[in-house]
Each structure stands twice: as structure tokens, then as C-alpha cells.
Amino acid sequence: xxxxKQIKALVxxxxxxxxxxxxxxxxxxxxxxxxxxxxxxxxxxxxxxPMAPAAPAVTQAAPAPTSGDVPPAPDKSSDDGLVPIKSIxxxxxxxxxxPDADPFVQVGDKVGPxxxxxxxxxxxxxxxxxxxxxxxxxxxxxxxxxxxEHDQPLFMVRPN
Numbered sequence: 001x002x003x004x005k006q007i008k009a010l011v012x013x014x015x016x017x018x019x020x021x022x023x024x025x026x027x028x029x030x031x032x033x034x035x036x037x038x039x040x041x042x043x044x045x046x047x048x049x050p051m052a053p054a055a056p057a058v059t060q061a062a063p064a065p066t067s068g069d070v071p072p073a074p075d076k077s078s079d080d081g082l083v084p085i086k087s088i089x090x091x092x093x094x095x096x097x098x099p100d101a102d103p104f105v106q107v108g109d110k111v112g113p114x115x116x117x118x119x120x121x122x123x124x125x126x127x128x129x130x131x132x133x134x135x136x137x138x139x140x141x142x143x144x145x146x147x148x149e150h151d152q153p154l155f156m157v158r159p160n
Contacts (some may be wrong), residue, residue, distance in 0.1 A: 010034055083133050084141075084153035091122035093154060095144045103144075105155070109137045117155055120148060135159040 010022055014036060025031040087093070095103040095118055105117045111131040119126045135157040142154055 007032070007034070079156060081158060082138055082156040083135065083159050085117055085129065085131050085133070085155040085157060087120055087148040087150060087152045087154055088127060088129055089120055089122050090150050091120040091127070091148060093142045093144065093146050093148045094119040094121060094126075095140070105137050107137050107140060111135060111137060111157060129154065131155075131157065133157050133159050 010024075010032070011034065013019070014022055014034060019036070021033070021035045023031065023033045095105075097104070097119065104119075105111060105115070111117060112134045113130070113132055115131045116128045117131050117137075118129045120129055121127070137155055138158045139156040140154070141156065142148055142152070148154065
């Protein structure tokens with residue numbers, strides 16, 4: 001059976017190379033088929049072994065969300081004219097330089113192009129994130145200690 005590390009490596013390969021489907025078979029006849037949906041989500045289903053009786057391949061997908069699981073859609077009208085300050089890398093978001101320090105910025109604070117707004121930590125290296133825009137912090141999009149992705153909006157700024 002293909003282990004989780006191998007599946008994760010295949011998923012990364014698919015995403016990095018913009019592949020929509022991978023179908024592999026090893027020397028023992030075990031197959032794995034990965035297929036990305038239109039939303040970019042990768043689905044995994046062990047493909048049937050060739051010697052087994054023919055059966056339709058079943059793709060495992062996340063269960064359909066129930067009304068209690070679906071977050072409310074963000075109000076796009078409130079984002080009109082706002083500019084995001086995005087994460088410079090994958091890592092952990094920190095709003096302050098230490099747990100007992102005040103946050104670098106809060107909602108309502110004015111920022112300039114060189115204002116440090118937060119820190120993103122990756123592999124024990126703490127990287128300052130600076131605002132690239134002059135304006136007022138309107139919204140903080142992530143929580144302290146939360147994992148963030150590259151280019152994920154961290155703050156929304158109303159430019160001057």
C-alpha cells in the first residue's frame with residue numbers, strides 16, 4: 001500500500017507541474033490514481049488491482065458541507081478599494097515580536113511602505129513583513145500563531 005508520504009509527494013508533484021491526473025502502478029500490481037477537480041483539490045482513490053474483478057473506481061471526496069459547516073460568504077462590498085498586505089512565504093503568523101509585546105499594528109493604525117506589520121516564521125527564521133502601501137489598517141485577516149500560505153492576505157489596508 002502506498003503510504004501517506006508518497007501520496008503527499010505525488011500531490012505536490014501534481015500541483016507544481018499543474019497536472020490534473022496521475023495514474024501509477026508499482027511492480028506488485030498496486031495502482032494509485034490521483035485526480036484534481038476543477039477547484040484544484042486533489043482527490044485520492046486506490047485504483048483497483050488489475051487481477052481483481054472489474055469494479056468501478058470510486059473517488060473519495062470530502063463529504064458535502066452541511067449548512068452548519070459553510071462559513072458565511074465574505075462581504076465583498078466592504079473590500080472595495082482595500083489593498084491586501086500578503087504573506088511573503090509559508091509559515092506561522094505572529095502579530096508581535098514576542099508573546100508579551102504589543103502587536104506591530106492594529107485596526108485603525110496608519111502604515112507606510114516600510115512599516116513592519118508582522119512576522120512570518122519559517123524553519124526557526126523570523127521574517128519581517130513590511131507594508132508595501134501607505135494607508136490605514138482596516139482588517140486583520142489571520143489570527144496570531146496561525147499557519148499562513150505564500151500570498152495569503154494578512155491585512156487589508158485602505159490606501160491614502
